[in-house]
Amino acid sequence: MADEAIGLPPELTKFDPENMRGAILEVPSHVEQGYRMPDSLDLRKMDGKFSAVLIAGMGGSSIAGLLLKSYLEDECIRLDVIQDYVLPKWADNKTLLIACSYSGNTEETLSVFKEARRAECSIVAVTTGGKLEEYTRISKIPTMLLQAGYQPRAAMTVQFFAMLRVLERLKLIPSKAAEVLKLKEDLKNQLQSLEKNAMILSDKLLSKTPIIYTSRRFGTVGYRWKCQFNENSKVMSYNNVFPELNHNEVEGYANTRGNYHAIILRFSEDHRRVQRRMSLTKEIMLRKGISATEIGITGPSLLSKLFSAILLGDLTSYYLALRIGMNPSKVELIEGFKKDLGPYVA
Ligand code: F6R
Secondary structure, three states: OHHHHHOOOHHHHHHOOOOHHHHHHOHHHHHHHHHHHHHHOOOHHHOOOOOEEEEEOOHHHHHHHHHHHHHOOOOOOOEEEEOOOOOOOOOOOOEEEEEEEOOOOOHHHHHHHHHHHHOOOEEEEEEOOHHHHHHHHHOOOOEEEOOOOOOHHHHHHHHHHHHHHHHHHOOOOOOOHHHHHHHHHHHHHHHHHHHHHHHHHHHHOOOOEEEEEEEHHHHHHHHHHHHHHHHHHOOOOEEEEEOHHHHOHHHHHHHOOOOEEEEEEEEOOOOHHHHHHHHHHHHHHHHOOOEEEEEEEOOOOHHHHHHHHHHHHHHHHHHHHHHOOOOOOOOHHHHHHHHHHOOOOO
């Protein structure tokens, strides 16, 4: 077992009674599971042309949408993600809204859903139940029902592929089936080495604040890493993107006050000037006493690169949680906060 390779004490698994590791290692099988979900969806009433697609979601459920936006960046589709209460004023009956909430009870997503009903948008929902399912059942809105029992952030892959397939079925994007169907095997083959690398990286992050840097195109990957460090490991973490960070954040190294470790994720798609910026920025950080790890994300397709980078981050945050004695599944502050906020009356 890879644990022994870097000396992770086996008793640390006691911090994972809900088996978050199992949920992360299931990601390859979530690909097809999500992609098949819309097969039985009745979309006949939606054969009109949409001028824009909006995905409403928060936290883990918003990342599926953000990642989709990043993956589809070169396609002719206007796609945006709403992580808020409010639908843009321009949304109308030519807009498709996908309401994505694992629990179905997230107030921001429900608020956008209601505004979209008033604006006569076409709507599709992805959820396990909650109020969202109740509303869509009453209004006969096409809804994909996810399997319950996961933390929402562990269902991100199913949500991503379910939404991707909806866009394909509505002919808003060309079919990605060939790339999707190869992905499961490809990710399965990478799991062992990703897990081993995650254990090694998590060791470097003990007592550090992880900063994740990527190019702008892959900013969502960095954002997922940051959120997983927050939610799984319960540590502060930040992400930022090139080239923009060279115009502001880099100046902050003059007076570094935190104990940071920078993780620079490199993709072959990164612009050559961005590649140079990454190397120079790393040099500055090292000179200023900030440790840094560069990781080249490789894979046979864009999807493969996106999801292997996501898996590496999920696993690193998981092993960091165990090393510092945190249960990676529990999000007590988030849950307590939602309770304190009380019910939302629109
Ligand atoms: C919890 C998590 C959170 C939720 C967010 C929205 O695992 O990842 O970020 O995703 O609070 O909740 P849902 O997805 O139920 O709408």
